[in-house]
Amino acid sequence: MTMQPASTEIASRTAAIVQELKDLEGPLLPILHGIQEEFGHVPQEVLPVIADGLNLSRAEVHGVVTFYHDFRARPAGRHVLKLCQAEACQSMGSDAIAAKVKQLLGIDFHETTRDGSVTLEPVYCLGLCACSPSAMLDGEVIGRLDDEKLDEIVAEVRS
Amino acid sequence: MIPRIYIPADSGALALGAEKVAKAIANELAERGIEAKIVRNGSRGAYFLEPMVEVATAEGRVAYGPVKPSDVKSLFDSGFLKGGHHKRWLGSPDKIPFLAKQTRLTFARCGINDPLSLDAYKSLGGLKGLQNAVAMAPADIVKQVTESGLRGRGGAGFPTGIKWKTVLDTADERKYIVCNADEGDSATFADRMIMEGDPFVLIEGMAIAGIATGATKGFVYIRSEYPHAVATMNKAVEIARKHGVLGVNVLGSPNAFDMEIRVGAGAYVCGEETSLLNSLEGKRGVVRAKPPLPAIQGLFGKPTVINNVISLASVPIIMDRGAAFYKDFGMGRSRGTIPIQIAGNVKQGGLFEAAFGMTLGEIVDDIAGGTATGRPVKAVQVGGPLGAYFPRALFDTPFDYEEFAKRDGLIGHAGITVFDDTADMLKQARFAMEFCAIESCGKCTPCRIGSTRGVETIDRLAAGIEPEKNLALVTDLCNTMKFGSLCALGGFTPYPVMSSITHFPEDFKPAPARVAAE
Numbered sequence A: 001m002t003m004q005p006a007s008t009e010i011a012s013r014t015a016a017i018v019q020e021l022k023d024l025e026g027p028l029l030p031i032l033h034g035i036q037e038e039f040g041h042v043p044q045e046v047l048p049v050i051a052d053g054l055n056l057s058r059a060e061v062h063g064v065v066t067f068y069h070d071f072r073a074r075p076a077g078r079h080v081l082k083l084c085q086a087e088a089c090q091s092m093g094s095d096a097i098a099a100k101v102k103q104l105l106g107i108d109f110h111e112t113t114r115d116g117s118v119t120l121e122p123v124y125c126l127g128l129c130a131c132s133p134s135a136m137l138d139g140e141v142i143g144r145l146d147d148e149k150l151d152e153i154v155a156e157v158r159s
Numbered sequence B: 001m002i003p004r005i006y007i008p009a010d011s012g013a014l015a016l017g018a019e020k021v022a023k024a025i026a027n028e029l030a031e032r033g034i035e036a037k038i039v040r041n042g043s044r045g046a047y048f049l050e051p052m053v054e055v056a057t058a059e060g061r062v063a064y065g066p067v068k069p070s071d072v073k074s075l076f077d078s079g080f081l082k083g084g085h086h087k088r089w090l091g092s093p094d095k096i097p098f099l100a101k102q103t104r105l106t107f108a109r110c111g112i113n114d115p116l117s118l119d120a121y122k123s124l125g126g127l128k129g130l131q132n133a134v135a136m137a138p139a140d141i142v143k144q145v146t147e148s149g150l151r152g153r154g155g156a157g158f159p160t161g162i163k164w165k166t167v168l169d170t171a172d173e174r175k176y177i178v179c180n181a182d183e184g185d186s187a188t189f190a191d192r193m194i195m196e197g198d199p200f201v202l203i204e205g206m207a208i209a210g211i212a213t214g215a216t217k218g219f220v221y222i223r224s225e226y227p228h229a230v231a232t233m234n235k236a237v238e239i240a241r242k243h244g245v246l247g248v249n250v251l252g253s254p255n256a257f258d259m260e261i262r263v264g265a266g267a268y269v270c271g272e273e274t275s276l277l278n279s280l281e282g283k284r285g286v287v288r289a290k291p292p293l294p295a296i297q298g299l300f301g302k303p304t305v306i307n308n309v310i311s312l313a314s315v316p317i318i319m320d321r322g323a324a325f326y327k328d329f330g331m332g333r334s335r336g337t338i339p340i341q342i343a344g345n346v347k348q349g350g351l352f353e354a355a356f357g358m359t360l361g362e363i364v365d366d367i368a369g370g371t372a373t374g375r376p377v378k379a380v381q382v383g384g385p386l387g388a389y390f391p392r393a394l395f396d397t398p399f400d401y402e403e404f405a406k407r408d409g410l411i412g413h414a415g416i417t418v419f420d421d422t423a424d425m426l427k428q429a430r431f432a433m434e435f436c437a438i439e440s441c442g443k444c445t446p447c448r449i450g451s452t453r454g455v456e457t458i459d460r461l462a463a464g465i466e467p468e469k470n471l472a473l474v475t476d477l478c479n480t481m482k483f484g485s486l487c488a489l490g491g492f493t494p495y496p497v498m499s500s501i502t503h504f505p506e507d508f509k510p511a512p513a514r515v516a517a518e
Helices: A007-023 A027-039 A046-054 A059-067 A093-106 A147-158 B011-015 B019-034 B069-077 B118-123 B126-136 B137-149 B160-169 B188-197 B199-213 B227-242 B273-279 B309-321 B322-325 B360-367 B401-406 B425-437 B450-462 B469-483 B488-492 B493-504 B511-517
Strands: A079-084 A118-123 A135-137 A140-142 B005-008 B036-040 B052-058 B060-064 B089-091 B178-180 B217-222 B258-263 B305-307 B337-344 B348-353 B378-380 B416-421
Touching: A007 A027, A007 A046, A007 B469, A027 A046, A027 A059, A027 A118, A027 B258, A079 A093, A079 A147, A093 A118, A093 A147, A135 A147, A140 B011, B005 B360, B011 B019, B011 B188, B011 B227, B019 B036, B019 B069, B126 B199, B126 B309, B137 B160, B137 B199, B137 B309, B137 B322, B160 B199, B160 B305, B178 B199, B178 B273, B188 B199, B188 B227, B188 B309, B199 B217, B199 B227, B199 B305, B199 B309, B217 B227, B217 B273, B227 B258, B258 B348, B273 B305, B305 B309, B309 B360, B360 B378, B360 B416, B378 B425, B378 B493, B416 B493, B425 B488, B425 B493, B450 B469, B469 B488, B469 B493, B488 B493
Parallel strands: A079 A118, B005 B036, B178 B217, B178 B305, B217 B258, B337 B416
Antiparallel strands: A079 A135, A135 A140, B005 B052, B052 B060, B060 B089, B337 B348, B378 B416
């Protein structure tokens, strides 16, 4: 695990992101994406900095951050595995796949393994519906998941 | 001539191992000392054949698929660079039945060439629609789009030309074109495919929309689950800007139009147009009450055209070939073509663009070839998570907005998910409610609370607790959600629920009877 940056450092890095993007029309989502990319999550300390930069209340910024599934309050594991749980994948056995992954990793959805290696999340559609069941591992797309591919994925995130 | 090898870089092909195939081919070329050019194209949409590798020969393209990395050595041994025979040989891609049976208008170029080559785009008729548009009066462009009969391909089916006319007629110094690329419905991937495989057609369509309505700024709101589409669109916008397709003088005309790519943040409800606008403005993606219509007060309160990717990407061909050409395809009030996305438990999954009017049965049995598992088809969900489940008894329904509505269904964004006879429709109905509960924006009560109560009531049904009473309660709840919700999320969740109850009543019988029946 890397050390958490001190809050003054978070504030200055956040201020730089806000400064860079604040002149966009509707800058808040691009700023939040930028922050999540920078820190791996959206730390509480950034809220007053963004609010100040965009002339919003801290509550408004908090409301936006918590509305969207993508923005994390805590850092994720080193890998993020998203399993599609939507209908097309259901028709090809995504329920059984999810049960197996949960068992192999010993965690449920929205949890991170104790060693911090992987966070498991459901996703509702990756647009890979003609090659179901599908998943995304750290931004890499995987189709037609089967036991063999699952074992490969689990070995990769555990290594 | 240096041989050219086409290996798709579309997400679907990548998910099936296209990257490993590309590496294996590059290694083999190096090892054998053969000079060849590898082109990364989009996908033609026949996903059951992906990764589909094509080579350019003197007699035209020859396709091979589905190619595994382990096939690569033997492909070279069989002389595939000259179209030689091999167990993966498919012949000319245009003659592959799944592709040959299609009518490709919107997807005419998708998957053929490098999606970021503007020259390749122009060589296949790209920019002709925009060239025509810059020479026309805005009202005439709007008239042509209206006459083509094009309706919103996002799901609502509202006539595109009428939306544009409202924006054109609303005076304001600033107007916007917003492209809804928040393709969240399961079974749909047409938007993704076109953004990854032919991004310039969307840019061209948006520029035409801008010129037609007096809007000078466009946004494409792409869901974050589509990182490849985001990357391709960003690059395409830069190229278009560099070549004067976007900018202060679109194609050298006095019209200005530029655009930005924006990324969503994992909220399904942002596919609803007003919540998408709020999200673009940097707010919570909460649905707005209508009126005011976005065409009058949309993004930042300004007149805004908000259209789906496929609606906008269908405009260039209408402006190129004319309204009559486009309108000639289709049936009834559903004109033109629709990219049907065949998904789930099917033998031949992929994108099938056809004129409106094919029956659901033709699509499922003939085009998709039945289920991948080989078991009988039990149910087909048409239109994504908010669409109805149709049994085989309704397979004669033609693909048409009105015909589906008549049978309490919808075509939505034209995705269809096939389920075999192992599907449990009570479980599917429960999922519809659960999904609505997860994704509800929370603004209106029927959706926010109704969906949670729906899950609980269906759970009681599953447990065999007062089945008749609880079935009546679910039906009543669906009625409240359908007529009392502000947008389609709460309003359409009853479609999958009620269609499951109506068409598959045996799955909703009390638990002991269900066990006995099995």
